[in-house]
Amino acid sequence: MSVASASGAAWNAQRRRVLDRDGWVCTSCGSWLAFDHPDPRHDATVDHIEAVIHNAGKVYDDSELASMCRSCNSAKGDRPLVRVTWWDREIFPNGLPC
Numbered sequence: 187m188s189v190a191s192a193s194g195a196a197w198n199a200q201r202r203r204v205l206d207r208d209g210w211v212c213t214s215c216g217s218w219l220a221f222d223h224p225d226p227r228h229d230a231t232v233d234h235i236e237a238v239i240h241n242a243g244k245v246y247d248d249s250e251l252a253s254m255c256r257s258c259n260s261a262k263g264d265r266p267l268v269r270v271t272w273w274d275r276e277i278f279p280n281g282l283p284c
């Protein structure tokens with residue numbers, strides 16, 4: 187899925203603004219950041235606090251974004267919500283009521 191809001195000049199400006207606000211430091215592990223750094227622990231990314239996948243096309247406010255190194259960002263990822271793959275069979279003997 188392509189995310190139009192995650193590209194272009196507006197996003198670049200916003201990304202830089204968020205990094206400036208956070209002092210070019212990863213909000214997760216505290217390491218210093220630079221654009222296009224070969225070391226993922228120092229490669230600057232801006233994380234959507236809520237994954238983009240749940241809000242396609244939404245315009246994000248700076249307060250919804252956080253500076254993060256690529257290492258932390260990929261650990262967090264844009265994974266969809268974890269699906270429920272089990273349930274308490276004593277409470278719901280016939281499966282989850284849905």
Ligand SMILES: [Zn+2]
Pocket residue numbers: 212213214215216217227254255256257258259
């Ligand atoms: Zn980090």
